[in-house]
Amino acid sequence: HSAYIILLTAKERSQDIVAGLQAGADDYLTKPFDLEELRARMQAGLRISELQDSLAERVRELEDALSRVRILQGLLPICSYCKKIRDDSNYWQQIENYVTAHSGAQFSHSVCPQCYEEIVKPQLEELYPTGRKTRKDTRQENEDAR
Structure with missing residues (x-):
């Protein structure tokens, strides 16, 4: 006192x-x-x-x-292509690792609607083209044939 x-x-x-x-x-x-x-x-x-x-x-x-409390401030040198960030030691690291190390924030990954339409959906269609049988379809046909 x-x-x-x-x-x-x-x-x-x-x-x-x-x-x-x-x-x-x-x-x-x-x-x-x-x-x-x-x-x-x-x-x-x-x-x-x-x-x-x-x-x-x-x-x-x-x-x-x-x-x-840790804060991010100032300019962050970021690669225009891969989005890695250059740290003070001139080392390039993933943006998630950099932000977590400098702010304590954690990341949860997801896919935005635009990337789903432009990237994920075409990849899925390439892997599973319309009309192509999936394992599930083949399994069902085998069960029906028995």
């Missing part, structure tokens, strides 16, 4: 007050003092001290979170 220091003194000159505050006091009260005023200043000091402690804890939490 942080300490809240109230300087209680008989010195009441302006330069004494300034010297006391510069020495580390958070508040200054001169004698003779009013007990209610002292209590009020102590309660204010307690509130301030609790807020400072709370703020310090929040700063620690944010610094800890920030130390775990």
Whole structure:
């Protein structure tokens, strides 16, 4: 906990007050003092001290979170053809590996509708042309023949 220091003194000159505050006091009260005023200043000091402690804890939490955050920024040299990224060691690596290493993001692979139509579907049609029998068709014919 942080300490809240109230300087209680008989010195009441302006330069004494300034010297006391510069020495580390958070508040200054001169004698003779009013007990209610002292209590009020102590309660204010307690509130301030609790807020400072709370703020310090929040700063620690944010610094800890920030130390775990990794971000990508700046320009990434990427191959126009294979989409590999050149790292700081001049090594070309898959975009997924680079992004994962520099951000912690994970990838899940899929095929977008455009690539399915332009790439996957023609490959499937080449492997399984219309009218060509599949293993399933052949199996079914064999079972029917029995």
